[in-house]
Amino acid sequence: MDDEDQIAEALAAERESLRPGCRADAARFARLLAPDFHEFGKSGSEFGYEEALRLVAASDGAPITVENLRGSLVADGVVLVKYTSEHAGRRAHRTSLWRRVAGGHWQIFHHQGTPAAG
Template sequence: MDDTEPRPPTEARLAHVLEALTAREPLFHRPEFGTTRADFERMTVPDFWEVGASGRCYGRAYVLDVLEERFRDPVAEEWETSGFHCRELAADVYLLTYTLVLDGRTTRRATVWQRDAAGGWQVAYHQGTVVAEPAGPETAAG
């Protein structure tokens, strides 16, 4: 992937945060962090929302409905992540960006994570932007 404005490296003091968040992405594709609606509710803040690769905005309830349906009959996915970068936005709030190739479609991803008082992680916002579509029939957004 050729960026015209490369990102600076993640600050060394954030290495542990980068490692923790990298292990949680791609968001909602890591079964080790849960596959049920209750798991995804715990993973997201109450006012979570996202902008899908389609450009449409989705609220938490809709996303939870889609995830619940997706994990009723899970399909094997092939994905690869790269180019992770973490930036602290405020105390215990971090922006994680990276590139995802999922089933041949390349997207740039941005997730705003916040650490709760117990040291756990929750997602406040997520966005996917299509960089390259796979050849062939149109694929679903996501």
């Protein structure tokens, strides 16, 4: 698989993870998270796989808008995704690291959110 295809697939996985239908379906969302998932949240909190599943399940379902979504290949099968999100009137700069796993699908293994100005 060439670099551009890997980036495109990881970007598609990031978009999927942000869709309300995915976030409302625990099994669908869990498939996108690596068992060793780790996040530094925009709140300053740090959490892993189980906490991420719990937080998404408890979320309000409000849509998440995305600006300037882009990716770069870090290594074969590893893509860094960057974008700015807005959710419930709050903006954040975000980065995600995705890796291709057995079966060819993508899982996020690290995410960070940083509050953004207006």
